[in-house]
Amino acid sequence: MTKKIEVPVSGKPFKNNATFCVGTGRMGLALQKEYTEHLKIVQEAVHFRYIRGHGLFCDDMGIYREITMDDKTTTFYNFTYLDRVIDTYLKNGIRPFLELGFMPEKLKSGERTVFYWKGNVTPPSSYEKWAELVTTTLNHLIERYGREEVITWPVEVWNEPNIGFWAGSMEEYFKLYEYSAEAVKKADPRIQVGGPAICGVDTERWLRSFFEHCINNNLPLDFITRHCYTAQAPTNKGEYVYHVMHDPTFMIEELKETRKIMSDYPRIANMPLHITEFNSSYVPVCPVHDTDFNAAFIARILSEAGEYADSYSYWTFSDVFEEADVPKSVFHGGFGMVALNSIKKPTFYTFEFFSKAGRELLYRDEHLIVTKDGDKYVIIGWNWHDMRDHKPSPDEKYVLSLPSIGKQALLIKKEVGGAHANPMQTWSNMGKPRNLNKEQLKILQTAAEPLQTDAKLLEQNGAYEVEVTIPCNHLCMLEITPVDDKTETYLGFDPEEFYGMK
Structure with missing residues (x-):
C-alpha cells in the first residue's frame, strides 16, 4: 500500500x-x-x-x-x-x-x-x-x-x-x-x-x-x-x-x-x-x-x-x-x-x-521523516525487519507532495541495503577471509559506498511529487535543493541531437 x-x-x-x-x-x-x-x-x-x-x-x-x-x-x-x-x-x-x-x-x-x-x-x-x-x-x-x-x-x-x-x-x-x-x-x-x-x-x-x-x-x-x-x-x-x-x-x-x-x-x-x-x-x-x-x-x-x-x-x-x-x-x-x-x-x-537532517520537522512516521533547512529538504527513510522469521516485510512506499522551493529542483538519493553499502554481504561472498589482501580490501571499501542516483523535479501547482520506495532492511536519504537552470545560456546545445538527454 x-x-x-x-x-x-x-x-x-x-x-x-x-x-x-x-x-x-x-x-x-x-x-x-x-x-x-x-x-x-x-x-x-x-x-x-x-x-x-x-x-x-x-x-x-x-x-x-x-x-x-x-x-x-x-x-x-x-x-x-x-x-x-x-x-x-x-x-x-x-x-x-x-x-x-x-x-x-x-x-x-x-x-x-x-x-x-x-x-x-x-x-x-x-x-x-x-x-x-x-x-x-x-x-x-x-x-x-x-x-x-x-x-x-x-x-x-x-x-x-x-x-x-x-x-x-x-x-x-x-x-x-x-x-x-x-x-x-x-x-x-x-x-x-x-x-x-x-x-x-x-x-x-x-x-x-x-x-x-x-x-x-x-x-x-x-x-x-x-x-x-x-x-x-x-x-x-x-x-x-x-x-x-x-x-x-x-x-x-x-x-x-x-x-x-x-x-x-x-x-x-x-x-x-x-x-x-x-x-x-x-x-x-x-x-x-x-x-x-x-x-x-x-x-x-x-x-x-x-x-x-x-x-x-x-x-x-x-x-x-x-x-x-x-x-x-x-x-x-x-x-x-x-x-x-x-x-x-x-x-x-x-x-x-x-x-544532514534539517532543523525543521515537517512529517514523521514509523518509517520516514521529512525535514527542511531553509530552501533544502532532507528526507530519511528506513524499513527494518528481522529476517529470521523468513517472511520479508513489504516495501514501504510513499508519494510525497512537497511545497515548491523553486520551479526546478535537484533530487539526490542515497540508498543503503541489499547490494549497496553492505560490505558484510560482499565479505561473505568472498568466503569470509580472516585476513584481507590488498585486492579484497579495495573491493570491500568500494562495496561500502551507497548507491547514489539523481533526478530533476519540476514544480506543478506549487509542489513537487516525489515517490519513495524503501525495501526491507534498507535506509535511504533524499536531498532536494533548488536549481538555477542555466541551460538557455548554452547556445546551440541540443541534447536530443545525441543521447536523448532531457
Whole structure:
C-alpha cells in the first residue's frame, strides 16, 4: 500500500541530537594508528561534538603512580598519554565527555576486573586519594587546554554501577559519586558532573535512590546519564552471541520512563538527560552490528530519541575495540560504525544521514521523516525487519507532495541495503577471509559506498511529487535543493541531437 502524504509548508523544530556524542572503547586505544584513521573518517562525515569511553584511570593510560623511596611513598601523576589522546580528539574536532573510571592498580581495594583488558572495578582503597586524582587530572587539563575550554567537557562518574562494572553496593557508589562530584567542582564549579550511568537493570530503584541521595545531601548534580540497549536475552554460539531484538521503540519507552521518574523531583525534572551508551546488542561479538538491518533499526531510534534525551551516544564509532579480546576478522560483530581496515558499515550512513537532517520537522512516521533547512529538504527513510522469521516485510512506499522551493529542483538519493553499502554481504561472498589482501580490501571499501542516483523535479501547482520506495532492511536519504537552470545560456546545445538527454 502506498501512503500519499501532503507535506505541510511548516512544521516544528526537529530535536535531532544524533551528533552530540559518540562512544569509543577505552581511551588508551586512541594511541593506535587505525583508531585515529577511523576517527578522522567519522568526523569528516558526521562531525560528532563529544566522545565518551572507559579507561581514563586504567593503568594503560599511566596517570596514577606511587613511587617508594627510603620507605616513603609519594604519589606521582603522569599525563603523557592523556595529553596525546586529548590532542588527538581536539585535532579531529571532538571534545571528551569524561568518564571517571576504572580503578588504578595502586588505588584498588580488590581484584575484580572486567573485559579482556582487565579494568579494575573495585572501590578505591582511599576515597581521599581518588578525589585528589580527579581534581589533579582536571587541573592539569585546565592548565594545558585552558579553563574556558575544559569547563565545556562534561564529567560522568563511573560506568554501569548497577551491574558487574562496580564491585561495591549501591550505597558505596553513592559515596564514590559524592567524593567524585565534589572533586570535580573543586577544580572548577562550572564543570558539569552527573550520573549514575546505569544500564536497564533495576532502573527505577536506582534512579530514585540516586536522585534522593543527591537531593538530601545537596550534592553537585548537573545532568543525568543512563544506557539503553534493545537486545533481549543472549544466545551463545561458538565465537558469537545472538539476540532477538525488542522493537526500537523499546528504547523510546525507556527514555519516556526515565523522564517520568525525573519529573517527580523538581530539582531533577528539567536537567539534561544523556544516554552515554546505546545500541541494538550490548555484546561486541554480535553480527547484527555489521548488518543493513542495524542501519535501518537505529534510524528509527534516531528519528524520535531527541524528543526525550539531550544526547544518545552510539556505542561505538570504531571496531578498534578489545572488550571481548582482539578482533579476529574484519567483520566479527563489533560495535563500530567503521570496521577494521577503515571499511564503513551500514550504520555509518545512519549517522551521516541524520547529521544532514534539517532543523525543521515537517512529517514523521514509523518509517520516514521529512525535514527542511531553509530552501533544502532532507528526507530519511528506513524499513527494518528481522529476517529470521523468513517472511520479508513489504516495501514501504510513499508519494510525497512537497511545497515548491523553486520551479526546478535537484533530487539526490542515497540508498543503503541489499547490494549497496553492505560490505558484510560482499565479505561473505568472498568466503569470509580472516585476513584481507590488498585486492579484497579495495573491493570491500568500494562495496561500502551507497548507491547514489539523481533526478530533476519540476514544480506543478506549487509542489513537487516525489515517490519513495524503501525495501526491507534498507535506509535511504533524499536531498532536494533548488536549481538555477542555466541551460538557455548554452547556445546551440541540443541534447536530443545525441543521447536523448532531457
